[in-house]
Amino acid sequence: MARILDEAVSLSDSQQLVKRNIQDICSNFDAEYWREKATEDEYPHEFVDTLTEHGWMGILVPEEYGGAGMGTRETVVMMEEIAAGGGGFSAAQAVHGGVYNSVPITEYASEEMKDDLLPGVAEGKTSIQAFGLTEPNAGSNSPAMETRAERDGDEYVVNGQKIWISRVDVSDYIVLVARTTPRDEVEKRTKGISMFLVDLDDAVQQGALEMETIPKSAGELVHSYELWFDDLRVPAENLIGEEGNGFYQVLDGLNEERLVIAAECIGLGRLALERAVDYANEREVFGNPIGSNQAIQHPLAEAYARLQAAKQLTYNAADRAASDDAVDLGAQANAAKFLAADAAFQAADAAVQTHGGFGIAKEYDVERYLREARLTRLVPITQQLALNYLGEQVLGLPRSY
Template sequence: MLEFSGEQQLIQSEIQKLCASYEDEYWQAKDRDAEYPEEFVEDLAEHGWLGTIIPEAYGGTGYDTLEAALILEEIAASGAGFSGSMACHGAMFVPRSILNYGSEEMKETYLPKLASGEKYLQCFGLTEPDAGYESTAITTNAEKDGDRYLINGQKTWCSRFYASDYMVLVARTTPIDEVEKKTEGLTLFLVDIEDALDQGAVDTQKIEKSIRRAVPSYEIWFEDLEVPEANVIGEVDDGFYQVMDGLNEERVVIAAEAVGLARVAIERAVQYANEREVFDRPIGANQAIQHPLADAHARTTSARNLVYQAARAFKDGRDVGEAANIAVYMAREAASKAADHAVQTHGGYGVATEYDVERYYREARLAHIAPISDEMIKNYIGEHVLDLPRSY
C-alpha cells in the first residue's frame, strides 16, 4: 500500500474537511446550471491551497507535484468529481509557466497575488479549431510593434476564461515558413483579461457541452490585442518547448483526479449495493454486482500506485515521461470502469442525477479525450518507450 508522510496525510485530512461542507446538492446544481463553483474555489484560495506549488518566497506553500496530486485526488473523491478538481486545477498549475520561465520581476509581481487568491491565472490558450493536438500548427500570431505585440487569431476550448484575471496565451512570433523546425517560433504571453476586454480586442462564445458543465469553456477571437513586451513569458520563439516541459506534470495530476473520480464512483456503488434489496437480500451479495466492483477497486488501486510512483519521480527530478503517460492512461481506464460499474449497480437509478454516478460516468468519458487522447499516449509509448517508428 502507498505510504505518505505525516504532513501529506495532514494535507489529505484538511482537504477532506474543506470538501465535506460542499454537499452533493451543491455539485448537482453547478453541473445542472453550468455554473462555475466560485465559492468552492474561493474557499480553497482562502486556505492557501491554490498556492500549493508556488514557493514560500512568493507567498505559496512550497509543495510540489505529489502534494498537488493528493489535493486534487481528494477533491474529486469527495463527490465533486471533475467539476471540483478541474475548477481549481488551472489556478494551481497554469502559474507554473511564470514560475519556471518568467523573469524575477514577473514572479514578484504576479505569484504572490496568485498564491493568495487575490488574482486568478486559470486560463491557458493553446488549442485552435484547425490545430487540435498538433500544437505546432497554430496560426494565432503575435507581431512586434515597438514595445508591444499585436495578437490576432482564434483559440478554442479555453476553460475558466471569465473566472480568471489572466491567461497564458501561445502565439506564433515567427512564421512557420521562416523557421527550421515547426516547433520553433512560438511564444508565451501573459494576457490581462480585463485589459483585453477593455481594449475591445477579444470576442468570446461559450461552448455548450454536456460534460464538466460547471467548468465553462470558450472559443476566443483576438483582433489586434495589444500585449506589452514585458508580458512575454520566457524566451521569444521558445514557447513550444516551455509548454511541452509542463505536460508530464499535468498528466500526473490529471491521473490523480481520475483516481479520485474512480474512488467516489466505487464508494457510491458499494453504498447502494449494500442498501438496495431485491429478492430479500442486498444486491451486493450477488456476484454480478460484487465482482465488477471488486475488479474496479483492483484497477483503481493499481492506477493509484502508478500515479504516485510518477509523482515521486517528478519530485525527485527523474525522467517521468513513461511513468506519467502510463499513469494517466491507466487512471482513465480505472475511472471509466468504476463509473460504468457504478451506473450498472444502480440500475435505472444510474441515470438519475440525484445519485451522481451518471455525472461521474460522463466525466470519466471526457478523461479519454482531454487534455490528450488515449491514441496520442499510445503513440508516445510506442515511439519513446518501445522504440517503434514514429506513427504520425
C-alpha cells in the same frame, strides 16, 4: 471504501497534511451542492473561495512569493481528494488551471512579473485560471497553431483564434501561446512559438477579444470558450520566457501535470465506486442486498483493482519526479494517465450499472460521473496520444503520425 483505497500508498507527512486539510474542506460541500452546480451549469465559487482562503491555490507557488512551495507529490494528493470529495473531475478541473498556470510564471517569467503576480496568486487576489493553447485547425498538433503575435515597437499585436479554453470567466489573466515566427521560417516546427500573459479586462476594453461559450454535456461546472483576437496589443514585457521557445516551456513540467490529471481520474473513480458500493449494500431485491450477487460484485471488485494499480503507478511516479532517480517520467506519466482514465471510466460505468434504472437519474449522481469519466479519456490528451508516446518513445516503434 475510501479508507481501503487509501492503503494503496504510503504518504509522507506533507502529503498527510494536504490530505487532511483538503478532506476537511470537501466535507463542507455535500452531494447536493455539487448536484445543484452541475444542474445550473454554475462554477463552484464557494468551494474555490474556500480553497483560496486556506492557501491551496498557491500550493505550487514558491514560499518566497507567499505560496506553500510544495510539489507534485503533494499536488496529486490535493487533486485526488478534491475529485473524490464529491465534486468529481469537474471540481478538480475548476481549480486545476489556477494551480498549474502559475508554473510557467515561476519558471520563466521576469523577476518583475513574478513579484507583481505570484503573491496575488498565493493570496487568491489574482486568478490565472485560463491557458490559451488549443486551436480549431490544430487540435493536439499544437505547432500547427495559426494565432500570430507580431512585434510592433514595445508591443506585440495578436491575431487569431483559440478553442476549448476553460475558466476564462473566472480569470484575471490568460497565459496565451502564439506564433511569433511563421512556421515556414523556422527550422523546426516547434520553434517560433512564444508565451504571453494577457490581461483579460484590458483585452476586452481594447475591443480586441471576442468570446463565446461552448455548450457541452460533461464538465458543466467549468465553462469553456472559443476566443477570437483581433489586433490585441500586449506589452512586450508580458512575454513569458524567451521569444520563440514557448513550445518547450509548455512541455516543461507537462509530465508532472499529467500525473496530477491521473490523480484526478483516480479520485473520480473512487467517488463512483463508493457510491456504487453504498447502493449495492443498501438496495435489496428478492430479500437480499444486490451486492451479494456476483454480477454486481465482480465489476466493482475489478474496478477497485484497476484503480489501485493506477494509483500505485501515479504515486510512485510522483515520488520519482521529486527525487534524483533517473527515470523516464514521460513513460510513467503517460501510462498513469492512460490507466487512470480507463479505471475511472470502468468504475463509473459499473456504478451506473449497479444502480440499474436509477443509474441515469440525476439525483444519484453516477450518470454525471460517467460523463465526466468519458471526458477524462479525451483530455488533456486522448488515450491514443498517450499510447503513441509509449509505442514510440518506450517501445521504439516507428512514428505513427
